[in-house]
Amino acid sequence: xxxxxRAPWVPALCPSATALVPGEQAWLGRVFWGTPxxxxxxxxxxxxxxxxxxxxxxxxxxxDGVQIHAAHGYLVAQWLSPNVSRQGRRVGGHxxx
Numbered sequence: 239x240x241x242x243x244r245a246p247w248v249p250a251l252c253p254s255a256t257a258l259v260p261g262e263q264a265w266l267g268r269v270f271w272g273t274p275x276x277x278x279x280x281x282x283x284x285x286x287x288x289x290x291x292x293x294x295x296x297x298x299x300x301x302d303g304v305q306i307h308a309a310h311g312y313l314v315a316q317w318l319s320p321n322v323s324r325q326g327r328r329v330g331g332h333x334x335x
Contacts, residue, residue: 250272251274254323
């Protein structure tokens with residue numbers, strides 16, 4: 239069984255181990271998403287490589303460009319958010335403390 243591309247027992251990757259707390263439904267976040275694993279530099283390099291691979295596949299398929307969605311809580315937005323990222327400044331982002 240896969241949930242968002244990973245097995246349910248494998249924690250999601252995030253800039254920091256910041257659990258999702260969706261207001262009154264906080265228990266839902268704990269049950270479905272748990273606490274994510276804070277990314278290290280190797281994890282970040284792997285994600286960057288996957289973006290590169292995706293762009294390469296698009297180019298090879300005849301597309302002229304790609305767009306990286308960096309809003310609505312997706313990973314790139316998390317790196318830019320001071321509410322989520324505790325290490326963004328250390329790796330060149332704008333989040334962090």
